[in-house]
Amino acid sequence: MIILPAIDIRGGQCVRLYKGDFSTAHKVADDPMETAHRFHKAGAKWLHMVDLDGAKEGSPKNRDLFLQIAEKSGMKVELGGGIRDMETVEFYLTHGISRVILGSAAIRDPDFVKKAAKKWGKHIAVGIDARNEMVAAQGWVQTSDVHYIDLARQMEQAGVQCIIFTDISRDGTLSGPNLEQLSALNEAVSCDIIASGGIRDIDDIRQLKAMNLYGTICGKSLYEGTLDLGKAAKEAKA
Known part of the structure; x- marks a missing residue:
């Protein structure tokens, strides 16, 4: 299993949200590049990044920052937020981003997702964010x-x-991932599953690994210090 530390960007700054509510955005680190280097030094091979401005407005908003981090951090970057047409997909994937995440487009334009998946294969991920098991879109609004x-x-x-x-009700809460919904999803499809939302500590990492998931995203737990990234990365590989 791979561990993907998360850096969410709003207005060029690293922020975290509580249950996806934009009004709860608060700064968690001073410098995105410095934070990325710290994650890489701790043992991360992948970085999960979200353009929160892009997610809300429907088009890329912090593009140069993401490309710089992909080029200089030493990690592979998966990126979501505001990626809703093939032009944006192709731009990111030909300029250093390793995987792009399509979210709202999965509901609004499934044909676009199908075309992107056919052309780019493993470089396309779909973000399914659920509230009470129902899919949310447009930046979870x-x-x-x-x-x-x-x-x-x-x-x-x-x-x-x-x-x-992502179970939105768990996101940013440190209350643990929704193991029941993740298990149901992992059994329902053959896709690689990345868990997101609620991860608190090393016990959560062990439980997710036991489910044979492909990966897990860790955000608030790293910024709050309830999870040690180095230990999590070793546990995931063990």
């Missing part, structure tokens, strides 16, 4: 009438190889 398992199956049929699942 809107909740759809689509069940997360149903969307995952649709994405698998479209050729998507990687799904990032």
Whole structure:
């Protein structure tokens, strides 16, 4: 299993949200590049990044920063937020980003996701963010009438190889991941599953690894100090 430390960007700064609520955004680190280097030094091979401005507005907003970190951090970068057309996908994937995350587009434009997955394969991930098991979109502002398992199956049929699942009610809470929903998802599809939301400590890492997930994203736990990234990375590889 891989550990992906998270850096969420709003207005060029590292921030974290509570349950996806933009009004709760608070700065957690002074410098995104310095934070990325620290994560790399601790043993991370991948970095999960989100353009929060892009997610809310529907188009890339902090592009240069993401490209700089992909070039200079020493890690592979997966990036989501505001990536809703093929032009943006191709720009990022040809300028150093290793994997792009499509979120709202999975509901709004499944044909686009299918075309992206066909062309770019493992470099495309779909982010499925759920509130009470129903998929949310537009930077988590809107909740759809689509069940997360149903969307995952649709994405698998479209050729998507990687799904990032977030239980919004756990995100930023340090209350532990939703093991039940993650297990159901992992059994429902053959895609690589990355767990996101609620990870608190090394015990959570052990439980997720035991489920044979592909990866897990850690954010607040690293900034609050409830999880040691170096230990988590070793545990995930063991």
